[in-house]
Amino acid sequence: MSNLLGSKYRVQIFGQSHSPMIGCVIEGIPAGIVPDMSAISAFMARRAPGQSATATARREADAPQIVSGLNERGETCGAPLCALIANADQRSRDYDALRDVPRPGHADYTAWVKYAGHNDIRGGGQFSGRLTAPLCFAGALALQLLAERGIRVRARVHSIAGIRDAGVDFAHPPMNAISDGPLPTLDPEAARRMTEAILAAKAAGDSVGGVVECFATGLPAGLGEPMFDGMENRVARAIFGIPAVRGVEFGLGFAAADLTGSRHNDAYRVQDGRIVTDTNRHGGALGGITSGMPLVVRAAFKPTPSIALEQRSVSLGNRENAPLTVQGRHDPCVVPRAVPCVEAAVACAVYDLILEG
Numbered sequence: 575m576s577n578l579l580g581s582k583y584r585v586q587i588f589g590q591s592h593s594p595m596i597g598c599v600i601e602g603i604p605a606g607i608v609p610d611m612s613a614i615s616a617f618m619a620r621r622a623p624g625q626s627a628t629a630t631a632r633r634e635a636d637a638p639q640i641v642s643g644l645n646e647r648g649e650t651c652g653a654p655l656c657a658l659i660a661n662a663d664q665r666s667r668d669y670d671a672l673r674d675v676p677r678p679g680h681a682d683y684t685a686w687v688k689y690a691g692h693n694d695i696r697g698g699g700q701f702s703g704r705l706t707a708p709l710c711f712a713g714a715l716a717l718q719l720l721a722e723r724g725i726r727v728r729a730r731v732h733s734i735a736g737i738r739d740a741g742v743d744f745a746h747p748p749m750n751a752i753s754d755g756p757l758p759t760l761d762p763e764a765a766r767r768m769t770e771a772i773l774a775a776k777a778a779g780d781s782v783g784g785v786v787e788c789f790a791t792g793l794p795a796g797l798g799e800p801m802f803d804g805m806e807n808r809v810a811r812a813i814f815g816i817p818a819v820r821g822v823e824f825g826l827g828f829a830a831a832d833l834t835g836s837r838h839n840d841a842y843r844v845q846d847g848r849i850v851t852d853t854n855r856h857g858g859a860l861g862g863i864t865s866g867m868p869l870v871v872r873a874a875f876k877p878t879p880s881i882a883l884e885q886r887s888v889s890l891g892n893r894e895n896a897p898l899t900v901q902g903r904h905d906p907c908v909v910p911r912a913v914p915c916v917e918a919a920v921a922c923a924v925y926d927l928i929l930e931g
């Protein structure tokens with residue numbers, strides 16, 4: 575099923591951008607866990623809309639309501655856990671024109687074809703970035719369960735509109751410091767230029783994309799399966815569930831293609847009785863199986879499709895070319911809000927593989 579993620583930690587996401595509610599049903603949570611609702615709310619608030627000039631003006635409380643799966647003491651009881659999130663600030667009339675004239679770059683046309691015109695066009699329907707709110711709920715819970723095993727998943731902005739932070743140097747030791755220490759913070763000058771690029775695109779009626787970088791630390795060696803169920807496969811599947819993702823890379827990713835083996839291989843050594851690698855160009859998995867080094871994954875996000883500039887499109891009804899000026903409130907760049915979404919996707923995938931053993 576397309577809305578179902580995971581084999582043991584099974585997350586089913588439902589709803590549309592302008593339906594009364596969205597949410598998720600999660601199976602596979604161990605019984606006896608007390609979800610830390612304040613941590614879940616704080617996590618979801620990092621994704622919530624309406625919080626800055628670089629995000630959509632739509633305002634949603636994103637307060638999840640758990641309607642099943644807990645006992646009278648607030649512990650998980652073994653039943654599927656269902657969390658509901660209300661949609662409150664819809665402005666569906668903004669989408670009326672799109673029923674006939676699809677937005678270039680969005681899923682309006684492909685959904686119209688697939689669902690024979692019965693797709694919910696309002697707010698992008700089931701294709702909306704809004705559906706990452708329940709993903710973040712499931713991810714926040716997975717993060718809590720991972721933390722009990724000493725595993726942390728953290729992401730940050732890597733680049734926006736081609737403006738890169740200096741970032742982490744995977745080629746040289748001691749990059750392992752990232753295991754315990756804080757994530758390297760964005761260089762303030764790079765952060766300022768990124769914000770400026772988003773605001774400039776917004777002012778011009780345009781949008782920009784970028785890259786989110788994510789680290790999972792504390793992972794045991796030996797997780798994952800070869801071939802089609804490798805750690806990379808499963809993490810990539812989860813990340814590609816986030817709308818607007820165009821690419822996923824691990825370790826040095828595409829840059830590895832330009833190196834020689836001698837410059838790319840990470841040398842092994844023994845450190846305090848543990849086998850580690852000096853560098854982490856491989857990104858934490860070899861043969862689909864974790865090496866015990868931090869998992870390093872980057873997700874490339876395209877520029878937001880809904881832009882205010884006039885674009886060329888078609889009238890589906892008349893079968894003729896038609897210009898389109900998109901109305902409504904949109905993120906000029908999805909990257910800042912996508913950071914917790916990537917953490918959530920990685921957390922769900924990693925926890926699922928842990929339950930698989």
Ligand SMILES: Cc1cc2nc3c(=O)[nH]c(=O)nc-3n(C[C@H](O)[C@H](O)[C@H](O)COP(=O)(O)O)c2cc1C
Pocket residue numbers: 630679680681698701702703704706816817818819876878879880881903904905908911912915
């Ligand atoms: C957090 C988040 C917010 C988003 N906000 C918008 C938005 O305001 N306007 C828009 O057109 N697309 C937005 N998107 C992207 C679209 O949902 C996405 O491009 C569209 O569904 C087509 O899917 P695809 O890009 O994966 O092919 C957002 C994505 C995310 C992850």
